Amino acid sequence: MPAFAGRTALVTGASKGIGYHIARLCAHEGADLILVARDTQRLERVAQEMTECFPVNAAVFPADLSQPESAGELWQRVQAGGHNVDILVNNAGVGAYGEFREIPPEKTRGMRHLNIVSFTELMHLAAIEMARREWGRILTVASVAGFQAMPYMAEYAATKAYVLSLSEALRVELAPFGVVVTCLAPGPTDTDFFAAAGTRMLDTPGRKTPEEVARAGFRAMLRGRPLVVPGAMNKMMVFAGRLVPRALFAAAAARVLRRR
Numbered sequence: 540m541p542a543f544a545g546r547t548a549l550v551t552g553a554s555k556g557i558g559y560h561i562a563r564l565c566a567h568e569g570a571d572l573i574l575v576a577r578d579t580q581r582l583e584r585v586a587q588e589m590t591e592c593f594p595v596n597a598a599v600f601p602a603d604l605s606q607p608e609s610a611g612e613l614w615q616r617v618q619a620g621g622h623n624v625d626i627l628v629n630n631a632g633v634g635a636y637g638e639f640r641e642i643p644p645e646k647t648r649g650m651r652h653l654n655i656v657s658f659t660e661l662m663h664l665a666a667i668e669m670a671r672r673e674w675g676r677i678l679t680v681a682s683v684a685g686f687q688a689m690p691y692m693a694e695y696a697a698t699k700a701y702v703l704s705l706s707e708a709l710r711v712e713l714a715p716f717g718v719v720v721t722c723l724a725p726g727p728t729d730t731d732f733f734a735a736a737g738t739r740m741l742d743t744p745g746r747k748t749p750e751e752v753a754r755a756g757f758r759a760m761l762r763g764r765p766l767v768v769p770g771a772m773n774k775m776m777v778f779a780g781r782l783v784p785r786a787l788f789a790a791a792a793a794r795v796l797r798r799r
């Protein structure tokens with residue numbers, strides 16, 4: 540019996556990259572899908588593929604989660620469509636590379652709204668509904684960048700520190716209500732993320748494919764784990780960040796990221 544048969548998973552950022560692969564794994568485990576991103580055509584292609592490959596339903600809910608009120612509006616549309624969200628994959632996120640002074644404010648404003656405000660509002664709405672039904676699974680997507688300061692991706696790293704902290708705290712708060720929160724913190728992953736952030740993919744030995752990262756996150760969610768950092772190199776980096784003084788780590792990160 541598939542683990543999520545009869546459940547419904549809402550996946551943000553499901554049109555490509557890590558979110559697309561997590562959506563596939565949810566469908567493989569029998570969950571119906573609510574697919575969210577901005578690109579409607581791409582979402583419709585994903586929905587068609589999922590329903591052809593797996594015996595599940597897939598509904599497309601286009602939304603720009605960088606806009607004010609977008610998370611609440613999305614949730615209302617989902618409820619009006621008669622869907623109960625049992626699994627929330629709070630994955631959609633973008634980065635912004637460059638000097639803090641020079642990145643256009645509209646870019647970072649949109650990133651803050653997507654990575655923090657909509658992220659939090661979806662957590663809140665899902666937490667209320669899942670706790671009431673006494674069952675839920677939430678998979679959040681942070682980053683290894685959330686474990687320490689990252690000059691030249693300063694605001695992005697700060698948004699991911701927020702994701703990590705909120706996920707860890709809500710895991711404890713929601714556990715008595717049958718809601719399990721798992722946080723996936725990937726290192727460099729071969730997706731469109733870096734191009735959209737305005738830089739090149741970090742050419743590190745620890746780089747992963749989005750499929751590998753999605754599998755690690757999905758497996759951790761199935762097992763009810765609190766946190767997963769995919770890959771030995773990335774785990775080592777997070778561990779090193781705990782041993783080395785934070786200021787030294789930030790200076791080292793600046794040397795890697797300054798001239799990309």
Ligand SMILES: NC(=O)c1ccc[n+]([C@@H]2O[C@H](COP(=O)([O-])OP(=O)(O)OC[C@H]3O[C@@H](n4cnc5c(N)ncnc54)[C@H](OP(=O)(O)O)[C@@H]3O)[C@@H](O)[C@H]2O)c1
Pocket residue numbers: 551552553554555556557558575576577578579581602603604605606630631632633634653680681682683724725726727728729730731732733735749
């Ligand atoms: N790639 C990495 O190296 C890496 C490392 C650590 C963490 N992460 C995190 O992993 C998550 C997924 O990123 P990815 O690497 O899979 O990147 P990706 O391939 O660029 O996918 C991003 C997804 O988010 C959606 N999205 C972007 N802006 C959106 C918006 N305003 N409203 C709604 N959906 C939006 C995109 O679809 P549309 O463009 O159609 O909206 C797409 O489905 C992000 O939270 C990212 O911070 C990535």
